[in-house]
Amino acid sequence: MPSMATGDRRNFNSNNNINHPQFKPHGDHKSDFLSRRQKIEQQRRSLPIASVEKRLVEEVRKNDTLIIVGETGSGKTTQLPQYLYNGGFCHNGGIIGITQPRRVAAVTVAKRVAEECDAELGQKIGYSIRFEDMTSPSTKIKYMTDGLLLREALLDPKLSRYSVIVVDEAHERTVQTDVLLGLLKDVQKNRSQNSNEVRKLNPLKLIIMSASLDARGFSEYFGGAKAVHVMGRQFPVDILYTAQPETDCLDAALVTIFQIHLEEGPGDILVFLSGQEEIESIEGLVRENLKKLPEANQKLLIFPLFSSLPSEKQLKVFTPAPVGFRKVILATNIAETSVTIPGVKYVIDPGLVKVRSYSPDSGIESLIVVKTSKAQALQRSGRAGREGPGKCFRLYPESRFEGLDDSTVPEIKRCNLSNVILQLSALGVDDIIGFDFMEKPDRMAVIRSLELLYLLGALTDEKKLSDPIGQQMARLPLEPNDSKALILASQFDCLEEMLIVVSMLSVESIFYVPRDKLEESRTVIKSFSSPEGDHITLVNVYRASIEFLEKNKTENGNEKAEKNLRKWCKDNFINNRSLKHARDIYNQIRENVERMGLKMSSCGDDMLQLRRCLAASYFLNAALKQPDGTYRVLANGQIAEIHPTSVVRRSKPECVVFYNLVQTTRNYVRNVTRIDYLWLAELAPQCYALKDD
Numbered sequence: 002m003p004s005m006a007t008g009d010r011r012n013f014n015s016n017n018n019i020n021h022p023q024f025k026p027h028g029d030h031k032s033d034f035l036s037r038r039q040k041i042e043q044q045r046r047s048l049p050i051a052s053v054e055k056r057l058v059e060e061v062r063k064n065d066t067l068i069i070v071g072e073t074g075s076g077k078t079t080q081l082p083q084y085l086y087n088g089g090f091c092h093n094g095g096i097i098g099i100t101q102p103r104r105v106a107a108v109t110v111a112k113r114v115a116e117e118c119d120a121e122l123g124q125k126i127g128y129s130i131r132f133e134d135m136t137s138p139s140t141k142i143k144y145m146t147d148g149l150l151l152r153e154a155l156l157d158p159k160l161s162r163y164s165v166i167v168v169d170e171a172h173e174r175t176v177q178t179d180v181l182l183g184l185l186k187d188v189q190k191n192r193s194q195n196s197n198e199v200r201k202l203n204p205l206k207l208i209i210m211s212a213s214l215d216a217r218g219f220s221e222y223f224g225g226a227k228a229v230h231v232m233g234r235q236f237p238v239d240i241l242y243t244a245q246p247e248t249d250c251l252d253a254a255l256v257t258i259f260q261i262h263l264e265e266g267p268g269d270i271l272v273f274l275s276g277q278e279e280i281e282s283i284e285g286l287v288r289e290n291l292k293k294l295p296e297a298n299q300k301l302l303i304f305p306l307f308s309s310l311p312s313e314k315q316l317k318v319f320t321p322a323p324v325g326f327r328k329v330i331l332a333t334n335i336a337e338t339s340v341t342i343p344g345v346k347y348v349i350d351p352g353l354v355k356v357r358s359y360s361p362d363s364g365i366e367s368l369i370v371v372k373t374s375k376a377q378a379l380q381r382s383g384r385a386g387r388e389g390p391g392k393c394f395r396l397y398p399e400s401r402f403e404g405l406d407d408s409t410v411p412e413i414k415r416c417n418l419s420n421v422i423l424q425l426s427a428l429g430v431d432d433i434i435g436f437d438f439m440e441k442p443d444r445m446a447v448i449r450s451l452e453l454l455y456l457l458g459a460l461t462d463e464k465k466l467s468d469p470i471g472q473q474m475a476r477l478p479l480e481p482n483d484s485k486a487l488i489l490a491s492q493f494d495c496l497e498e499m500l501i502v503v504s505m506l507s508v509e510s511i512f513y514v515p516r517d518k519l520e521e522s523r524t525v526i527k528s529f530s531s532p533e534g535d536h537i538t539l540v541n542v543y544r545a546s547i548e549f550l551e552k553n554k555t556e557n558g559n560e561k562a563e564k565n566l567r568k569w570c571k572d573n574f575i576n577n578r579s580l581k582h583a584r585d586i587y588n589q590i591r592e593n594v595e596r597m598g599l600k601m602s603s604c605g606d607d608m609l610q611l612r613r614c615l616a617a618s619y620f621l622n623a624a625l626k627q628p629d630g631t632y633r634v635l636a637n638g639q640i641a642e643i644h645p646t647s648v649v650r651r652s653k654p655e656c657v658v659f660y661n662l663v664q665t666t667r668n669y670v671r672n673v674t675r676i677d678y679l680w681l682a683e684l685a686p687q688c689y690a691l692k693d694d
């Protein structure tokens with residue numbers, strides 16, 4: 002591995018053809034002696050949006066639907082809800098809801114706004130995301146994920162608690178945002194029409210906020226709704242490209258971090274990475290390399306930022322670095338527009354992003370890393386110029402930028418729609434093709450997803466939700482396959498184990514193996530591994546950790562036990578953050594299934610039950626070994642290999658079910674468990690009985 006010690010560096014070509022409008026720097030250097038409250042007040046007042054507060058409130062009063070576009074960091078997410086609250090939009094008892102595509106954004110922003118309002122989080126200002134509700138009856142401004150609001154609509158189709166709903170980050174066009182927009186359009190119509198209700202509802206105010214400057218699409222979709230622009234504040238950003246294409250992006254990012262740290266003036270560094278795994282491996286590498294530097298150069302603080310990071314850690318990223326120190330923030334796409342981190346002057350953009358991808362032909366959804374669009378590259382470089390002139394290091398040659406797509410394809414065009422269909426069916430929308438989407442999903446993708454739901458037994462022949470399976474599946478906050486697995490598990494007497502499996506698979510990578518400890522880790526991890534496969538291995542890890550924790554709690558008390566568990570995780574190459582997150586999810590889903598009346602049961606050590614249940618639930622992800630040692634996915638003929646991290650990568654069972662298909666340069670199946678081929682015909686006859694594979 003090249004390191005700073007060997008003097009490795011990158012040559013960047015500078016090109017300034019992207020002209021950001023130039024503004025004079027605004028300084029608040031005199032404010033050091035001010036109290037935190039005064040500082041916050043001053044920050045609020047200096048945000049670009051502050052100068053148009055009155056006008057925005059007036060526009061919302063006049064227009065039932067309003068589109069607000071404004072550059073990232075102008076203050077939309079944190080300020081607008083407060084303006085509306087102060088403007089009297091909660092007077093009739095209604096509350097203000099703001100949706101975010103990402104959990105991290107909902108949490109960090111709510112905390113910030115609570116601080117700005119000097120309120121305790123969960124009181125006037127709260128947030129609600131899947132598996133975590135921080136609201137109370139007194140909450141007036143509620144940040145939440147768009148998926149969560151969709152779930153609320155199941156219980157309260159008119160969203161009667163809300164006087165205003167703000168759909169934030171609409172430019173992201175996540176599938177949940179698109180569904181929500183369609184639904185809100187309907188809710189708005191219904192609320193203004195139905196006057197024969199006992200309690201007449203006020204019209205629903207709808208605000209669509211976007212960081213992309215083109216509001217036309219949204220305006221047209223909402224019948225010519227008015228759009229207002231909030232001027233941003235942007236300093237020039239010097240764009241630099243590598244002279245050569247990079248083969249190893251992680252390495253290039255690492256080298257560039259140190260190049261900036263050692264050669265550039267003060268200012269924090271923001272690095273865009275594709276996921277938790279990448280972030281954690283680069284975090285380790287930065288730490289290692291830092292130790293090799295002279296002490297005076299070691300003043301670099303590392304902050305990871307990704308969705309499943311515990312929320313107390315997420316907030317740390319916003320604290321300014323102490324004098325003389327530099328921060329490096331290793332973030333997923335969340336830092337592109339969802340959250341603005343003060344102090345950033347340097348951006349490193351490898352030009353990649355992880356997205357969902359779905360092919361109706363194969364019927365399988367996977368996460369793939371693709372090139373960003375031009376719009377995304379511009380947003381990312383813009384992050385360097387919020388407080389003064391900055392620099393953006395694009396880890397690709399300039400010629401590649403020209404070839405990028407202008408903007409990102411909406412997610413609804415590239416994901417499995419079965420979850421959307423399930424949710425809409427539960428809301429009484431049976432005709433998906435006819436639903437008023439801003440952009441219609443592909444017909445083939447809809448048909449394939451309907452087929453999947455039908456095979457899972459969630460839909461009847463009339464495309465209605467089946468009772469009870471479909472109804473139950475719609476109530477669980479999980480992907481349809483996972484919901485089905487839990488429902489079946491209660492019949493297979495292994496609900497306890499399936500709950501563990503689903504929770505452990507809901508988080509990114511339970512094992513954490515530094516690159517240089519691969520061999521050592523294999524021996525340690527072996528103590529958990531089951532020859533039958535990865536699902537059972539995950540159950541073993543979970544059980545072992547709970548046993549360790551419980552034993553420690555009785556001996557040493559809760560706090561010490563958690564600390565010991567962290568050490569235990571480290572020794573066993575387990576990602577403590579992921580494990581903790583999985584435990585939270587387990588508790589939440591357990592509550593859900595118990596409330597639904599599913600029978601709790603455990604198969605103990607009889608893992609045959611669990612494997613049979615996996616086969617019965619994930620039958621579409623069954624694959625058969627080929628003579629050359631690769632696997633053929635039975636449902637669509639796709640060829641894949643077992644992922645190198647799987648415990649069955651060597652034993653190569655004849656027939657397996659897998660949880661994910663990962664596409665890099667090769668196709669890999671991940672989280673794999675051995676099953677008996679004959680089980681498929683027995684347990685999933687709707688799919689396999691007639692096939693002669």
Ligand code: CDP
Nearest residue numbers: 073074075076077078079109113319341343
């Ligand atoms: O939504 P928009 O991108 O327009 O801006 P925002 O998220 O409301 O951010 C406005 C300001 O609040 C930025 O200067 C952020 O740096 C700051 N902020 C913060 O300091 N701490 C947070 N947890 C969130 C925002």
Ligand code: MG
Nearest residue numbers: 077078338339
């Ligand atoms: Mg925002």
